[in-house]
Amino acid sequence: MTGQTVSGNMKRRYLKQHLFFGAVRLSAIILTLALGGILFYILANGIQVISWEFLTAPPTDSMTKGGIMPAILGTLYLTIGAITVALPLGVVAAIYLTEYAKQGKIVRAIRVGVNCLAGVPSVVFGLFGLGFFVVFLKFGSSILAGALTLGILILPTIIGAAEEALKGVPQTFREASLALGVSKWLTIWKIVLPNALPGILTGSILGIGRAAGETAPIMFTAAAFFTAKLPGSIFDEVMALPYHVYVLATAGTHIEETRPIQYGTVLVLVVLVLGIDLIAIVIRSYMRRNKRW
Amino acid sequence: MTRHQKEIIIKNVFFILSLVSILILGLIVVFLFREGLPLFREVSLRDFIFGMEWYPTYSPPSYGIWPLIVGSLIVTILSSLIAVPLGVLAAVYISEIAPPAIKEVLKAIIELLAGLPSVVLGFFGMVIIAPWLQETFDLPTGLNIVNASVILAIMAVPTISSISEDALYAVPNEFKEASYALGATKFETITRIIIPSALSGISTAVILGMARAIGETMVVLMVAGGAAALPESIFDSVRPMPASIAAEMGEAPFRSGHYHALFATGIVLFLMTLAFNLIADYISQKFKEVGSATL
Amino acid sequence: MENNHFDTEIIKTKNVNFYYGPFKALTDISMNFEKRKVTALIGPSGCGKSTLLRLLNRMNDLIAGARVEGEVLFEGMNIYDPEVDPVEVRRRVGMVFQKPNPFPKSIFNNITYGPRLTGTANKLDLEALAEISLKQAVLWDEVKDILGRSAMTLSGGQQQRLCIARALAMKPDILLMDEPTSALDPISTAKIEELIDELKKTYTIIIVTHNMQQAARISDKTGFFYIGKLIEYNATEKIFTNPDVKQTEDYITGRFG
Ligand SMILES: Nc1ncnc2c1ncn2[C@@H]1O[C@H](COP(=O)(O)OP(=O)(O)OP(=O)(O)O)[C@@H](O)[C@H]1O
Ligand SMILES: [Mg+2]
Numbered sequence: 001m002t003g004q005t006v007s008g009n010m011k012r013r014y015l016k017q018h019l020f021f022g023a024v025r026l027s028a029i030i031l032t033l034a035l036g037g038i039l040f041y042i043l044a045n046g047i048q049v050i051s052w053e054f055l056t057a058p059p060t061d062s063m064t065k066g067g068i069m070p071a072i073l074g075t076l077y078l079t080i081g082a083i084t085v086a087l088p089l090g091v092v093a094a095i096y097l098t099e100y101a102k103q104g105k106i107v108r109a110i111r112v113g114v115n116c117l118a119g120v121p122s123v124v125f126g127l128f129g130l131g132f133f134v135v136f137l138k139f140g141s142s143i144l145a146g147a148l149t150l151g152i153l154i155l156p157t158i159i160g161a162a163e164e165a166l167k168g169v170p171q172t173f174r175e176a177s178l179a180l181g182v183s184k185w186l187t188i189w190k191i192v193l194p195n196a197l198p199g200i201l202t203g204s205i206l207g208i209g210r211a212a213g214e215t216a217p218i219m220f221t222a223a224a225f226f227t228a229k230l231p232g233s234i235f236d237e238v239m240a241l242p243y244h245v246y247v248l249a250t251a252g253t254h255i256e257e258t259r260p261i262q263y264g265t266v267l268v269l270v271v272l273v274l275g276i277d278l279i280a281i282v283i284r285s286y287m288r289r290n291k292r293w
Numbered sequence: 294m295t296r297h298q299k300e301i302i303i304k305n306v307f308f309i310l311s312l313v314s315i316l317i318l319g320l321i322v323v324f325l326f327r328e329g330l331p332l333f334r335e336v337s338l339r340d341f342i343f344g345m346e347w348y349p350t351y352s353p354p355s356y357g358i359w360p361l362i363v364g365s366l367i368v369t370i371l372s373s374l375i376a377v378p379l380g381v382l383a384a385v386y387i388s389e390i391a392p393p394a395i396k397e398v399l400k401a402i403i404e405l406l407a408g409l410p411s412v413v414l415g416f417f418g419m420v421i422i423a424p425w426l427q428e429t430f431d432l433p434t435g436l437n438i439v440n441a442s443v444i445l446a447i448m449a450v451p452t453i454s455s456i457s458e459d460a461l462y463a464v465p466n467e468f469k470e471a472s473y474a475l476g477a478t479k480f481e482t483i484t485r486i487i488i489p490s491a492l493s494g495i496s497t498a499v500i501l502g503m504a505r506a507i508g509e510t511m512v513v514l515m516v517a518g519g520a521a522a523l524p525e526s527i528f529d530s531v532r533p534m535p536a537s538i539a540a541e542m543g544e545a546p547f548r549s550g551h552y553h554a555l556f557a558t559g560i561v562l563f564l565m566t567l568a569f570n571l572i573a574d575y576i577s578q579k580f581k582e583v584g585s586a587t588l
Numbered sequence: 589m590e591n592n593h594f595d596t597e598i599i600k601t602k603n604v605n606f607y608y609g610p611f612k613a614l615t616d617i618s619m620n621f622e623k624r625k626v627t628a629l630i631g632p633s634g635c636g637k638s639t640l641l642r643l644l645n646r647m648n649d650l651i652a653g654a655r656v657e658g659e660v661l662f663e664g665m666n667i668y669d670p671e672v673d674p675v676e677v678r679r680r681v682g683m684v685f686q687k688p689n690p691f692p693k694s695i696f697n698n699i700t701y702g703p704r705l706t707g708t709a710n711k712l713d714l715e716a717l718a719e720i721s722l723k724q725a726v727l728w729d730e731v732k733d734i735l736g737r738s739a740m741t742l743s744g745g746q747q748q749r750l751c752i753a754r755a756l757a758m759k760p761d762i763l764l765m766d767e768p769t770s771a772l773d774p775i776s777t778a779k780i781e782e783l784i785d786e787l788k789k790t791y792t793i794i795i796v797t798h799n800m801q802q803a804a805r806i807s808d809k810t811g812f813f814y815i816g817k818l819i820e821y822n823a824t825e826k827i828f829t830n831p832d833v834k835q836t837e838d839y840i841t842g843r844f845g
Contacts, residue, residue, distance in 0.1 A: 009707045010673065017480035024390060027382035028399055034447055035406050038417055093311035100304050101311075112574055113315035119501070119570035120321065120563065121508025122411075123535040127559040130542070131324035152317050159314070183296055185303045206408075213410025216510035216535070220542050242412040242511075249416055250515060259420075266413050277408040281401055467689035471751070474647060475702040475758060476679030485701070490692060 046267025074238030081147025082211040090158030118156035129221035146222020154207035161203020165196040209276035215242040329556030347521040364531030372445035380453030388461040407451030415515030436518035453502035460494020504569035510535035604658035628803035631813035645681035646674040682755035686767040688747035690739035702758040725753035745776025
C-alpha cells in the first residue's frame with residue numbers, strides 16, 4: 001500500500017528498531033550472565049569445601065584449617081540483633097507516616113531524612129557506630145554495637161517496605177472499621193496491620209539479608225579477626241562471615257593457602273543472603289498472585 | 294484515661310518514634326564532626342582537601358586526601374559509564390519489551406544482583422577479574438580502576454534499573470497511544486516519547502546509582518589496588534575514600550591525627566553522598582508536584 | 589450532495605468479530621464507511637464503539653490478548669493481512685482520543701512529531717506543515733505566536749484541536765474520533781463541530797459520540813450499536829426521524845432500559 005521511497009524509509013526505521021531491541025536484549029543477557037557467572041563460579045569452587053565439619057567446627061591452625069562456625073553464629077547474632085532494633089522502629093515510623101501524618105513540612109522532613117539515611121555509605125555507618133556506640137556509649141567493639149549499627153543501616157529499607165505494605169491496604173477496609181465506631185488505633189491494630197503483614201514481612205526479610213551481608217559497618221564496631229571462645233554476652237566481639245572473607249582474602253601471610261576456606265565461606269554467605277532474598281521474592285510474588293482484594 | 298486521650302498518646306508516641314531517622318542522621322553528623330573536626334587543629338581544610346599527599350603514618354604525617362577524592366570520583370564515573378546504559382536498557386526491556394514471563398525472571402535476577410554482598414563481589418573481582426586483567430593487558434596488578442569500576446557497575450545497575458523501571462512504568466498510557474496512532478514504531482515511541490517523559494525519574498535513578506558507587510566500601514577496598522596517588526591511566530591503582538577509611542581505621546591509634554583524619558574523610562564522603570541524595574530527592578519531588586504535565 | 593464520487597466507500601468491515609481474551613466485544617460487524625462523509629457511531633456505554641473504532645487503525649493490536657476475526661478492507665486491502673504493517677495503517681488512518689493527549693512537548697513539536705518520523709526533516713517544510721495543519725484545525729490564530737510553548741499549557745479545547753491538527757499533519761485519509769468533545773465545554777465543542785463540518789470536505793470522518801444532538805448535527809450516516817452488535821446503520825436523518833428498528837428509536841428518544 002505504499003510507494004518505493006516510503007517503504008525504503010520504513011526499512012530504515014525498522015532497522016533502527018532492530019538494533020535498539022538488540023542492544024536492549026543484550027543488556028538483559030549481560031546481567032543474567034553476570035549473576036549466573038558469579039554464582040556458578042562461587043558454587044563450583046566452594047562446594048567441595050563444604051562439609052559438616054566446615055560448618056560446625058571453629059578455625060584452627062591460625063585460621064588456615066578448620067571450620068567457620070563462630071563466623072556463622074556471629075552473623076546470626078548480629079542479624080537477629082539488627083532486625084530486633086529496626087523492625088519495631090521501622091513499622092512504627094511507617095504507621096505514623098501512612099496512617100497519622102498529614103502531608104506537611106514535618107512529614108516531608110521525615111521522608112527526606114529516611115531517604116538520606118538510606119543513602120549514607122555503609123562505611124560512614126561504621127564510623128558513626130564507632131564514634132557513638134563503641135566510644136561514646138562505651139559499648140566497646142561488641143555484638144550490641146554492631147547490631148545497633150546494622151539496625152539503623154536497614155531502618156530505611158524496613159520503613160520503605162512497611163509504608164508500601166500499609167498503603168496497599170485498601171482505604172475501604174479502614175473506612176468500614178471506622179464507620180463501625182472502632183477507634184483509629186484499634187482499626188490499625190486489628191485491620192490494617194494484619195493485612196499489611198505479608199508485605200512488612202518481605203521487607204524485613206530483605207532487610208535481614210542486607211544486614212547479614214554487610215561488612216564495613218561491623219568492621220570497627222563488632223567484628224573480630226579471630227575469637228577463641230564463642231561470645232558469652234552482647235558485649236563480646238564476634239567473628240562474622242563477611243568480615244571473615246575479607247580478612248582471609250586480604251590480610252596475613254596465608255592468602256593462597258586459605259583460598260579453599262575463602263571459597264567455602266563465600267558460598268555459605270551467598271547461600272545465606274540470597275536464600276533469604278529468594279524467600280522474600282517468592283513470598284511477594286505469591287502474595288501478588290493471591291491478592292484477596 | 295479516656296479513649297480519646299489514649300488515641301492522642303499513641304499518635305504522639307508514634308510521631309516521636311518516626312523522628313528517629315532524622316535523629317540518627319543528626320547524630321551521624323554530630324559524631325562524625327566530633328571525631329573528625331579535631332584534625333583541623335593540625336591541618337587546614339584546604340590542605341586536607343586539596344593536599345596531594347596522604348602519608349598518615351609518617352612523621353611528620355601529611356593528610357592530603359585529594360588523591361583519595363580523585364580515586365573515588367574516577368571509579369564512580371567509570372562505573373556509571375558502564376552501569377547507566379546497562380541499567381536503563383534493562384529497565385526499558387522490562388517495562389516495555391519483555392514478555393511477562395521473562396520480565397518476572399529478569400526482575401528477580403536484578404534483585405538477586407542487588408542482594409549479592411559487596412564482600413562477595415569484591416572477592417570475585419580479586420580472584421577472577423584481577424588475574425585476568427593482569428594477564429590480558431600485561432599489567433603489574435589487576436587490582437585497579439577498571440576492575441573496581443566493573444564491579445561497582447554490577448552493584449549500581451540494580452539501583453538504576455529498578456528506579457528507572459518505575460519511572461518508565463509511570464509514563465501515562467495516553468502518550469504511548471497518541472504516538473502509535475500517529476504511525477510511530479515501538480522504537481520511536483520508546484525513544485521519543487516514553488524515555489523523555491520518564492527522564493526525571495531516570496535521572497534520579499542515575500544519581501542514586503552513582504551515590505551507591507561512590508559510597509561503596511568493600512569493593513574498592515579489595516579491588517581498587519590501594520595506591521594513594523593520582524592515577525595516570527585507567528589501569529592504575531587508586532585508593533578511594535571508603536577504602537582508605539576501612540583499611541586504616543583498624544590501625545589508627547585512638548584519637549590520633551590519623552584517626553581524626555579518617556573521620557574527616559568520612560565527613561567528606563558523607564557530604565558528597567548527601568548532596569547526591571538531596572539532588573535526587575529534589576528532582577523526584579519536583580517531578581511529583583507537577584506530574585507529567587510540564588515535562 | 590456536491591461530492592458525488594463513484595468510488596464512495598473507503599473502508600469497510602466484513603463479518604468482524606473481536607475478542608478481549610475470552611470476552612467477545614463485537615459480533616459479526618459488517619459496515620461500509622463512505623468517503624468524505626461523517627459517520628457517527630452511537631450506543632450505550634460498553635457496547636463496543638471504541639473497540640470498533642480502534643479496529644480500523646489497528647490500535648487494538650497494543651492490547652494483550654486481543655483477537656480479530658473477519659476482514660477490515662481499506663481501499664480493498666485487508667489491513668489484518670499478515671503482510672500489512674500496522675504502522676503504515678496508522679499513518680493513513682488518524683485518530684483523536686476522548687481525552688486530549690498532547691505530548692509533553694512544545695506545540696510545534698507535537699504537530700511535527702508524525703511527519704518527522706516519516707522523514708520530513710526540512711525546517712521550512714515542517715513550519716509550513718504546522719501552519720496548514722493548525723489552520724485546518726482552526727487553532728492557528730490562537731497559537732501562532734507561542735509555537736515553542738509546552739502544549740500542556742493550552743486549555744482543554746485548544747489541546748483537543750491541537751491533537752486534531754497533529755493527526756491532520758500526517759495527511760491521513762481517514763480521521764477516527766472517539767468522543768472528541770466529551771471532555772470539553774460547550775464553546776470548544778461548538779468549535780470542534782464546525783471544524784468537523786469543514787474537514788469532511790477533504791477527509792473521511794468516523795466519530796463516536798454519546799451526544800445525540802451532536803450525531804444528528806454533524807453526521808451523514810449513523811450506526812447504532814448494542815452489546816457488541818450493529819443494530820441499525822442508516823442515513824442520520826432516517827435514524828433520527830424514522831428508524832427501522834424499535835431498539836434504535838428507544839435509545840434515541842431516551843426510553844432505553
Ligand atoms: N482493554 C480491554 N480489555 C478487556 N475488555 C475490554 C477492554 N476494553 C474494552 N473492553 C470491554 O469491551 C466492551 C466494549 O468496550 P468499548 O470501550 O468498545 O465500549 P464503548 O462502546 O466505547 O463504551 P463507552 O461509551 O463507555 O466508551 C466493554 O464491555 C468493555 O468492558
Ligand atoms: Mg468508548
